[in-house]
Amino acid sequence: xxxxxxxxxxxxxxxxxxxxxxxxxxxxxxxxxxxxxxxxxxxxxxxxxxxxxxxxxxxxxxxxxxxxxxxxxxxxxxxxxxxxxxxxxxxxxxxxxxxxxxxxxxxxxxxx
Numbered sequence: 001x002x003x004x005x006x007x008x009x010x011x012x013x014x015x016x017x018x019x020x021x022x023x024x025x026x027x028x029x030x031x032x033x034x035x036x037x038x039x040x041x042x043x044x045x046x047x048x049x050x051x052x053x054x055x056x057x058x059x060x061x062x063x064x065x066x067x068x069x070x071x072x073x074x075x076x077x078x079x080x081x082x083x084x085x086x087x088x089x090x091x092x093x094x095x096x097x098x099x100x101x102x103x104x105x106x107x108x109x110x111x112x
Contacts, residue, residue, distance in 0.1 A: 006067045013060050027054075031061045035069070035089060040078035043090035062089060 017024040034049060050058035066080045066089070073079060076095040083090060 004063065006064060009060050009064050009067075013057070013064075016057065027057065028061050028064075031058065032065050032068075035062065035065045035080055035091075038080065038089070038091040040091050040094045043083070043088045045088050047087065059086070 013024070031049075034044065038044065046055070046058065046062070062082075066082070069080045078092045078094045080089060080091055082088070
């Protein structure tokens, strides 16, 4: 499955928002808080957080939140992502390089 753009997802959920803005906003905010509160190395099972009826909208909003998260976080801080089977969402572990690449580059430049 090819990832969708934020614009594509927004175009899909916009009519739902326009029909019931308060309800959509509460739903969106609940998913945003749920996913943003995930600690590195943890995950949620999607089926535990939505009903079969709301699954499609949950997935659309979760995908929006994941894209927003990528825009506002450093990739080394652990990012949100769907599992391969799209049954869960996880925050990846925080990446810490074993040595600073910047300092190695800086040292090589100082000795040039």
